[in-house]
Amino acid sequence: MESYLSGLFFLPLLVSLLLLILPKNLVKPLVIVAAVALSAMSVIAFSNISGAQYITAPDYTNNIVFGLDVLLLCFFGWVAIQRKSLWVGILSVVQLAGLIYLFFNLSHTQSAQLMVDELSGFMFILINVISSIIAIFSLKYIEQEDCSPFRRKYFLSIIFWFIAAMNLVVSADNLEYFFLFFELTTLASYLLISFRKDEVSEKNAVTALWMNQIGGVALLSAIFYIHLNQLGDITFTNLLSNTGQQAILLPLAFISIAALIKGAQMPFSKWLLGAMVAPTPVSALLHSSTMVKIAPFVILRLSPALKDTSLSMVIIGLTAFVFVAAALGALAQDNFKRILAHSTIALLALMIMMAALGTPTTTIAALVLILFHGISKSMLFLNAGILEKVFHMKETSDMDRLSETGPFTAMVMIIGFMSLLLPPFGAFIGKWLSIETLGSFAIESKLLGALTIVAVAFGGAILTLLYFKVIGVLINRSGETDKISFEKTGMIYRATMYMLLGIITFSIFGLPWLLTQYFSPVSEATLQQAATVTSEGWNMLIGSVSLPIVPLAIAFLMLPATLLTAMFIRFKNVDRAKEYMCGEKVNYSFGSFYFSTEVATPWFYSIGIAFFLAMLMVSLL
Amino acid sequence: MTNMYISIILIIAAPLIGGLLYGFERIVKARMQRRIGPPLLQPFYDFFKLADKRKMVVHSAHAFLGIMHFISLWFALAVLLLGGDLILVIFLHLLSSALLILSAYSTRSVFSHLGANRSAISILAYEPVLIIIAVSIFMLTGSFEAGAAFSSNQPLLYKMPLAFVALLLVLPIKLKKSPFDVAEAHQEVTGGVELEFSGIFYEAVYTAKWLDYVFCYTLIFLFAGSNLLLGFALSIFTFIYLNALDNSTARVNYKQMLRFSLGVSFSLAFINLLINSLS
Numbered sequence: 082m083e084s085y086l087s088g089l090f091f092l093p094l095l096v097s098l099l100l101l102i103l104p105k106n107l108v109k110p111l112v113i114v115a116a117v118a119l120s121a122m123s124v125i126a127f128s129n130i131s132g133a134q135y136i137t138a139p140d141y142t143n144n145i146v147f148g149l150d151v152l153l154l155c156f157f158g159w160v161a162i163q164r165k166s167l168w169v170g171i172l173s174v175v176q177l178a179g180l181i182y183l184f185f186n187l188s189h190t191q192s193a194q195l196m197v198d199e200l201s202g203f204m205f206i207l208i209n210v211i212s213s214i215i216a217i218f219s220l221k222y223i224e225q226e227d228c229s230p231f232r233r234k235y236f237l238s239i240i241f242w243f244i245a246a247m248n249l250v251v252s253a254d255n256l257e258y259f260f261l262f263f264e265l266t267t268l269a270s271y272l273l274i275s276f277r278k279d280e281v282s283e284k285n286a287v288t289a290l291w292m293n294q295i296g297g298v299a300l301l302s303a304i305f306y307i308h309l310n311q312l313g314d315i316t317f318t319n320l321l322s323n324t325g326q327q328a329i330l331l332p333l334a335f336i337s338i339a340a341l342i343k344g345a346q347m348p349f350s351k352w353l354l355g356a357m358v359a360p361t362p363v364s365a366l367l368h369s370s371t372m373v374k375i376a377p378f379v380i381l382r383l384s385p386a387l388k389d390t391s392l393s394m395v396i397i398g399l400t401a402f403v404f405v406a407a408a409l410g411a412l413a414q415d416n417f418k419r420i421l422a423h424s425t426i427a428l429l430a431l432m433i434m435m436a437a438l439g440t441p442t443t444t445i446a447a448l449v450l451i452l453f454h455g456i457s458k459s460m461l462f463l464n465a466g467i468l469e470k471v472f473h474m475k476e477t478s479d480m481d482r483l484s485e486t487g488p489f490t491a492m493v494m495i496i497g498f499m500s501l502l503l504p505p506f507g508a509f510i511g512k513w514l515s516i517e518t519l520g521s522f523a524i525e526s527k528l529l530g531a532l533t534i535v536a537v538a539f540g541g542a543i544l545t546l547l548y549f550k551v552i553g554v555l556i557n558r559s560g561e562t563d564k565i566s567f568e569k570t571g572m573i574y575r576a577t578m579y580m581l582l583g584i585i586t587f588s589i590f591g592l593p594w595l596l597t598q599y600f601s602p603v604s605e606a607t608l609q610q611a612a613t614v615t616s617e618g619w620n621m622l623i624g625s626v627s628l629p630i631v632p633l634a635i636a637f638l639m640l641p642a643t644l645l646t647a648m649f650i651r652f653k654n655v656d657r658a659k660e661y662m663c664g665e666k667v668n669y670s671f672g673s674f675y676f677s678t679e680v681a682t683p684w685f686y687s688i689g690i691a692f693f694l695a696m697l698m699v700s701l702l
Numbered sequence: 703m704t705n706m707y708i709s710i711i712l713i714i715a716a717p718l719i720g721g722l723l724y725g726f727e728r729i730v731k732a733r734m735q736r737r738i739g740p741p742l743l744q745p746f747y748d749f750f751k752l753a754d755k756r757k758m759v760v761h762s763a764h765a766f767l768g769i770m771h772f773i774s775l776w777f778a779l780a781v782l783l784l785g786g787d788l789i790l791v792i793f794l795h796l797l798s799s800a801l802l803i804l805s806a807y808s809t810r811s812v813f814s815h816l817g818a819n820r821s822a823i824s825i826l827a828y829e830p831v832l833i834i835i836a837v838s839i840f841m842l843t844g845s846f847e848a849g850a851a852f853s854s855n856q857p858l859l860y861k862m863p864l865a866f867v868a869l870l871l872v873l874p875i876k877l878k879k880s881p882f883d884v885a886e887a888h889q890e891v892t893g894g895v896e897l898e899f900s901g902i903f904y905e906a907v908y909t910a911k912w913l914d915y916v917f918c919y920t921l922i923f924l925f926a927g928s929n930l931l932l933g934f935a936l937s938i939f940t941f942i943y944l945n946a947l948d949n950s951t952a953r954v955n956y957k958q959m960l961r962f963s964l965g966v967s968f969s970l971a972f973i974n975l976l977i978n979s980l981s
Contacts, residue, residue: 538833553807560761660811
């Protein structure tokens with residue numbers, strides 16, 4: 082296992098260094114080879130994991146980690162001075178002071194710093210495969226970006242060390258190590274968001290920086306608390322082994338807060354929304370396979386300890402609220418990327434909620450959502466990039482007639498949206514599992530359960546409405562031409578789309594297999610509790626929930642088949658009629674409906690803050 | 703096993719039953735207005751007339767989505783009648799409505815678009831209520847399957863009267879009856895989503911409406927459990943209520959509809975859910 086882990090860490094690191102120094106013509110082959118190698122390695126690593134394996138790093142790495150931490154925080158301090166941001170400055174100083182104190186007072190026990198289990202393996206696949214595809218996509222995208230050749234290489238380089246940092250975030254057991262990699266992802270997002278170097282980029286990058294630094298402070302607080310109260314090693318394993326004790330609730334709350342900030346839950350959603358100004362592959366990266374996925378990952382990691390605590394109730398309450406609020410926010414947007422961003426926040430809330438519920442079925446639901454959301458969102462964001470660079474469109478209202486000018490892009494986007502929440506794809510299973518398990522949850526925990534169901538039902542309806550609204554724009558066409566010819570967007574763009582389409586197709590047809598061989602073992606290892614996926618007659622049993630196979634399979638095929646056929650079908654022997662216009666001869670522009678949430682947004686943020694405070698309160702009591 | 707046969711016969715005959723219901727409804731509605739009204743079989747006469755018309759489409763995708771709306775709705779109804787999972791049924795029904803909405807969005811017709819926007823809002827108005835009702839049923843029967851509700855000995859109505867009222871309040875939205883018929887409002891958006899269909903292609907959308915009748919009345923039957931008599935009584939009550947309401951109220955706009963549905967109907971269903979979960 083050690084060799085896989087060091088491969089997954091050092092290979093992207095090496096590639097990121099090489100990218101900076103190698104000449105331009107070697108960049109493309111290097112990125113592609115690295116992408117393939119990383120993807121393959123992550124899959125092999127996953128298939129070789131059985132049970133949790135602890136890896137002890139050599140003694141001197143403690144000093145390296147400390148040194149890097151200090152360097153990192155000094156850099157943040159420098160950013161604070163340069164951007165005149167008081168917040169960043171204060172947070173950096175606080176973290177630096179805390180870190181130095183800890184370094185000299187914390188006994189560095191010989192317990193393992195890294196731990197790789199099935200859940201880490203699951204994340205490896207998501208991180209490496211999806212991020213690799215995004216890296217390949219960026220090759221072409223960044224060429225069309227207006228910047229110096231060196232900055233182009235620099236951009237790709239960040240992506241690769243970002244991947245390296247992510248691979249270690251999901252395999253850190255020691256919280257000090259986790260803190261370093263957590264902060265490294267913060268740094269990566271800061272550099273990527275500020276990549277365009279204009280005023281808005283810098284401003285939003287600083288926002289992202291200080292918000293994520295609050296997460297860093299929360300993590301340090303957790304370490305402090307464990308250290309001062311002598312609760313044992315500062316590792317996840319130790320926390321989980323003390324499950325059920327009141328004393329570990331506060332550190333759990335701190336770690337959860339750090340996770341929820343990464344997961345852009347309200348009121349911290351602002352940093353993710355601001356990240357939109359960066360080049361589009363950055364959004365694809367942050368939203369699908371890296372950064373925000375830390376949130377559901379950490380909650381899943383902690384879920385055995387969180388389950389049935391007052392803390393998890395607050396987290397469930399918060400995410401239920403965010404699910405609805407962010408879905409409403411999405412309905413208010415016209416900018417395509419903003420729609421995607423709001424729906425990311427909503428779906429993240431759903432994932433975190435499922436993780437916090439902590440039953441085998443909800444854990445499977447969370448995993449399914451994490452994976453499929455990663456695939457679909459990366460596909461949609463990459464398409465947003467294509468729209469921007471090839472078609473010069475940014476708003477959904479401009480996309481009118483895209484099915485005539487860019488039928489392939491329109492088709493891929495339709496598939497992407499279908500895969501987000503609707504059958505036949507996995508995310509639908511996720512949502513369904515949530516509603517059905519929440520039914521049982523409501524029987525146990527009454528009011529909260531009932532409210533949560535309402536939130537899921539309501540938020541789900543809003544999101545469905547949203548996706549159909551956008552699909553509606555994408556299939557809009559006049560009846561004047563019947564011919565469809567796929568547009569040319571460039572080899573790399575097309576190739577990445579085919580890769581993602583391939584992964585989606587594989588996931589649809591392989592879903593029964595994936596459920597039993599992929600999701601269920603991971604959930605079992607995470608919870609240390611069997612999550613059975615069996616078939617009984619015509620039903621598939623996932624934990625306590627039974628899914629009828631036949632109607633599901635038919636529904637699975639019907640929707641995508643219908644929408645795809647609709648794009649290509651041409652009836653014979655029919656006459657064409659002009660649309661009814663009441664006799665008018667005016668050119669209409671087609672609008673859609675929006676809900677304005679501007680008035681409500683401050684309220685949303687206040688409620689979010691109240692929930693975050695409540696997380697600390699209930700843990701203290 | 704006999705239940706199974708009955709379900710299958712009902713599924714196959716659903717368009718027929720729906721057509722008759724629609725024909726009868728037109729008579730009842732006319733009588734309420736002191737008119738004589740059309741013959742009972744008028745919907746079927748219309749059906750044959752439509753089949754005879756010249757085939758016209760705006761474009762093929764639009765017409766095809768209309769046909770798929772019909773097929774997917776029939777499928778949703780089949781799953782419901784066979785006692786399938788209610789959450790699945792609601793999703794399938796949502797899908798079929800969504801296909802119709804998409805077909806309207808796919809054209810460049812102003813009125814279709816207006817109608818589609820309004821239909822989408824209507825979904826937002828009734829879908830959460832339906833899901834809450836399904837969850838309430840789950841709390842009482844311990845299963846999301848419609849079959850469990852059909853075979854329960856004690857009619858669910860006694861345990862969830864508020865949910866029934868909530869259902870009565872959202873049915874006019876689903877069946878596009880006044881005061882909640884904004885989605886097809888003939889005087890305003892000339893039929894909305896249906897506008898651009900004609901001839902044999904309109905047939906699909908037209909008969910889908912019949913299926914929707916059967917779908918809605920099956921939902922009513924859910925509340926009666928195994929007590930068929932009560933089921934018929936509830937259906938007759940609902941029938942009269944819907945037509946009286948349709949005849950006696952004026953259309954509200956979509957904002958009022960949304961506010962009413964989420965404020966009143968949704969709250970009723972939710973209170974019922976709370977009572978069920980607390981008891």
